[in-house]
C-alpha cells in the first residue's frame with residue numbers, strides 16, 4: 514500500500530508506478546533509513562509522541578529488520594513498495610502493527626531521503642578515502658623500488674628530459690593527494706543533518722535537532738529547513754571529486770598503456786590484468802587500464818547529469834531530485850572499482866630498466882644540458898639554444914648521439930666548448946643537476962619520499 518493513499522480514489526497506472534518508483538536503486542539506502550528511523554523514534558520520545566516502551570519495541574523491530582537486510586539486501590527488490598522509505602515503514606508495520614504507523618509523525622520523506630543519502634555519502638566517502646590512501650601507498654612503495662630507474666620524460670609525447678620511474682610514481686601520488694583532500698573537504702561540508710526539517714518548513718514537534726544530528730554521527734544539524742530538503746550540493750561535489758580523480762586515473766592508465774606497448778616496451782603488465790585476443794595469438798591487451806580510461810566517461814556523465822537536473826529547480830523538494838541517486842551510486846562504485854584496479858595493476862608489473870634507460874639516453878634528451886653548458890661558458894641562453902639546435906641536426910645527419918660528436922666538431926659550432934663538455938652530457942649528470950625542490954635529482958627524490966611516507970603514516 515502506498516504511503517499517501519487517502520486522497521486518491523484511483524490506483525496508479527502500473528506504467529506510472531514503474532516510472533515513479535525508486536526502490537530498484539534506493540534499496541541501497543536501507544541501512545541508513547533504518548538507522549535514521551531509530552534515531553527519529555528516540556526523538557519522538559522526547560516530545561511525548563512515543564513512550565519509552567513503544568520506542569523500545571520500534572527499535573527492536575528496526576534492528577531485526579537491519580539484520581535481515583544485511584543478510585541479503587537484494588531481497589528488498591522483490592517488493593512492490595514505492596521506495597526504500599515506504600519499504601522500511603511497511604516492514605515495520607508488519608512486525609509491530611499499528612505502533613509502526615506512529616513513526617512517521619513530524620517527519621517527511623523529504624528530510625528522510627536527504628538524511629539517508631548524506632549518511633550513505635559519509636560511509637562511502639570513508640571507504641574511498643581509504644582506497645585513495647592504499648593507492649598512494651602502493652605508488653610510494655613502487656617509487657622506493659625504482660628510486661634509481663631512469664625513465665624518459667615526455668612533452669608532446671616526444672622524449673624531452675630524463676626522469677626516474679620514482680619521479681613518475683610520485684607525480685601521481687601528488688594527484689591522488691589532492692583527490693584525497695578534495696574528498697575529505699567535501700565530506701566535511703556535507704556533515705550536517707537534515708532530519709527534523711520536515712517536508713520543507715521544519716517539524717512542528719519541538720525536537721532537539723542538534724542532539725539528533727550528533728546521535729546519527731553528524732557534526733551538526735542543518736540550519737535552514739528549506740535548504741535542508743533541497744540541497745544536493747554534496748552529490749555534485751562528490752561527483753566532481755570523482756571526476757577529477759578519474760582524470761588522474763585515466764592519465765595514469767594512458768601512460769602505462771604506452772609504457773606497456775610494443776613500441777616502448779618499458780614495462781610488462783601482469784597476466785592477471787591483461788587479456789588475449791580471440792584471433793591474434795601474440796596479443797596481451799591492457800584491458801584493465803583501457804577500462805579505467807574508458808569508465809572515466811560515465812563518471813563525467815553523472816556529474817553533468819546532476820548539474821543539469823538541479824539547475825533552476827524551484828525550492829524546495831521536487832521529484833526531479835530522485836534522479837540524484839543512480840548517477841551517484843554508479844559513479845562512486847566505478848571510482849572505487851578503478852582505484853582498486855589501479856592498485857592491482859601496479860602490484861605486479863615488471864619494469865624493463867634496460868629499455869627505459871636506453872630510451873632515456875636516446876632522442877637527444879641531453880640537448881638542454883649542452884645549452885646549459887654553453888651558458889656556463891658565457892653564451893646567452895637564446896644563442897646557446899640555437900647552436901645546440903644546429904648540433905642536433907648534425908648529429909641526426911650522422912646518426913649518432915650528441916656525446917659521440919668530437920671536440921673538433923663541437924668547437925666548429927662554438928669555440929668555447931672544451932673537453933669538460935662530455936661529463937655534462939651523461940644521464941647521471943642530467944638527473945643530479947635538477948636538485949632544486951621538486952626536481953628529479955636523487956636527493957630530491959629521497960626527500961620527497963621521506964616527506965610523503967611521513968604524511969601517509971600520520972594519516
Ligand code: ARG
Pocket residue numbers: 535539596622623626830832834835836
Ligand atoms: N524517492 C524519493 C527520492 O528519492 C523520496 C521521496 C520523496 N517523495 C515525495 N513525494 N516527497 O527523492
